[in-house]
Amino acid sequence: MSEELGIPPEDIDVVHGDTDQTPFGLGTYGSRSTPVSGAAVALTSRKVRDKARAIAAGMLEVSPDDLEWEKGRFFVKGDPDSGKTIADIAMAAHGAADLPDGMEGSLEAMTTYNPPNLTYPFGAYVCVVDIDPTTGETKVRRFVAVDDCGTRINPMIIEGQVHGGLADGVGMALMEIIDFDEFGNCLGGSFMEYLIPTAVEVPDWETDFTVTPSPHHPIGAKGVGESATVGSPPVIMNAIVDALSVYGVRHIDMPATPSKVWEAIHAATADER
Amino acid sequence: MTTAPEQERPIGFGRLKRKEDPRFIRGRGNYLDDIVLPGMLHGAILRSPVAHARMVSIDTSEAAAHPKVRAVITGADLEPLNLAWMPTLSSDTQSVLATDKVRFQGQEVAFVVADDRYAARDALELIHVEYDILDPVIDPHHALDPDAPVIRDDLEGRTDNHIFDWESGDADECDRVFAEADVVVTRDMVYPRVHPAPLETCGAVADYDQVTGKLTLYETTQAPHAHRTLYAIVAGIPEHKIRVISPDVGGGFGGKVGIYPGYVCAVVGSIVTGRPVKWVEDRSENLISTAFARDYHMTGEIAATSEGTILAVRTTVLADHGAHNGTAQPTKYPAGFFHVFTGSYDLQAAHCKVTGVYTNKAPGGVAYACSFRVTEAVYLVERMVDVLAAELGMDPAELRMKNLIQPDQFPYTTRTGWEYDSGDYPTTLRKALDVAGYEDLRREQAEKRAGGQRAGASGRRVGIPDGHRRGLLHRGRRRRPAASHGHPGPRHGRQLRGQGAPDGQGRRAAFGADAGPGARDDVRADRVRGARDPTRGHRRRPR
């Protein structure tokens, strides 16, 4: 919105999470915030800008086509000092004094956005693991993640989302499982059994990016919130199997706990004897 | 060298810090359990200790007599109000408070409302339930056995534990392609049941105003509007009289999408007592009863030419849904977006068949950033590609590069009907390999193996569909297989399979010669820095 309308971010208040104050939305999940509500914000901002242009034209007594847009203001072509800012236009819009014929007051717009397609972020990951065969313990030495979520709105946020998802992958690959015994007793009912990675069990993430915009999203952006959680478990497991392949191990299921790895090594090498 | 976020400029305004941080770093967040309303009471849930049992009797009199208890609610109380069961997001029903049977360990059986949270918990121990224990169905592979106990006998006409069969792709084309392929590899793999486990557990504060008939409901929810609609349907309160507020949420990851029985109980508790009622679950409740993720038991098959052109991928899946079909996903497919399992590869054919079954476990399935089963789909295809690489004796990065969908093929329609909007997969993979120094890593691995050590490295690709959309039509477009080129096996000194080829087992010593990182302590003491920490917790080492 800041980009489309030239209003500084600190002057924008995003209200969310209250059904009394916000129009209907299906919620936050499935990495849909940028593809769906981000798109809606962009489109709505453009509607506001279009109306602002018409109002500015009335204020400046020119045709809308005679105006140029520079982030935050319209000015008459060839006369840069002549402009009106979005703030001026908003004020005028509510005064209803100089509006074009037939135009209602106020400077607002609403969009109900139904995306024409999903967006398809993608990435390529490389993981390096070291396994201690005497204990079966796996150490993730390095993790390289290159993600492409199209146009990148705020790199700091994107990096944060990726980091969090990569940690999920380490968790699922190495330690997370809700298991049951034969009586149906849940064996993952506390953080003593359901293990989540701590800071010493994850590496310093190495992240990078490429940009392939989405053709159907108003600003070319794609989602990214789940990308790393999707991509990280298989690459870690592939690395573990790659490491254990020298023992003839061809597959091991998640989580590759130390005892499971140890047993896989010994089962595979026992076949040799 | 990776690009740091400071070096990038987001659209327009540079690296933008967050507006909500000043509150959080001061401890001024407004999470669910921070909410205090005048006269607020506290709820607690009594849960089933067993996985499968008939409820013979329930006696709440002692709990109701506790001086700090304001209400005790059971399934029998909810039944006449049509609130004992509620719809799930997957067209099934879920029990709010058990009426006839309990169907998973941790299932909600009764709800106590008391003056404070400690008294509410105390009162749970004063409720006496008699169970007639039944055999549980735990292994999904036995859920469809003819003699398997029927879990959902609450559903009319239900005689087994089968939920759905669903398939996508072209089975006949796959049969043909697989039959003619040079190389076919099969692998069973499990994506185990895991849990999003956000650090903030789930909870609600329900405030029903008896004068205005307005319900204000604070919830840890990722979908307040959807909840409002569901409550209107379930509780019969007009939608405009329901206000759902999602305050600060301490992590959701898909685990806070659905409506949990505790929320409904809090609403009923408020209606019954005329006061606000807060219910917050503890961590055990969160792990045992709220939406789990995954639990897909998959068999993958991949067909290729001997030069490494991937022709087809097919898979059959057994999906363990727990005792109710409660997958929190808005797609019209029972297996969500699983049929995106063709991944980033240009295939001639693909097919999947997914069978969903009930077991005596908590409901869920779609959570933990799965993007509606995309995690399962991508795991399947990426493992299978590596399995194929091992079979062919080919470097897995090279195998991928050879089979990626090319940039000029976009928009690309997959064998299961997805239209990928845009992508340049080879460039991204190349970049990852360069950043990682892939060839150096393989060299290091080869040297270590020659010297008696092991090290593992893996490169992979992923393409993920995102956002929420209606389903797409299938397209049956055929492509001619790309002309094969290149050779499998080691090149440029990358001796990936030097000792690991399927037939050349690499008779390295399994013991002794390997120098790995030093073994860690057996039990990791879960502590923060500080010598005199009296609260040192422990957790079991992964088994």
Add this chain to the structure above:
Amino acid sequence: MDVTLTVNGVEHQRDVEARMLLVHFLRDELGLTGTHWGCDTSNCGTCVVLIDGEPVKSCTTLAAMTVGHEVRTVEGLEQDGQLDPVQQGFMEEHGLQCGFCTPGMLLTARALLDANPDPSTDEIREAISGQLCRCTGYATIVRSVRWAAEHGEGGNGAGPAADRAEAQEEVGS
């Protein structure tokens, strides 16, 4: 049972059950909801407070046990309107997303820097290894603590004046 605790330099007296946990005393009795509660086995660390300067999990500490000791919560990090460098660091380096683990992380970081003003990233990771974060993947938390280590000299609240002003406004609204 009569319990008198010193929290963030202020004495508080309450009559509570002997079994009341420190975390509930802080949250429910004193309204200091910055200290959180995320598990029942002392593994998650969202309940971490400082007792006599050492990080302690308040979910497995009885309020009564802290009589005679100094308790410091996240609310006590800011002094006279000046943020602690760890607080500023977490904002600068995106060391938080949902914010639920953050108070505990901030206090452990504070204790670490008090004992070791120039910790390595390994030392930082070790120091926070008793606490979980499900959002950040830890790298930005480590950067945040390093930021605080590097900007800690010169008192509390180091950071652009504009941020401080904005922060004051946010708190007041």
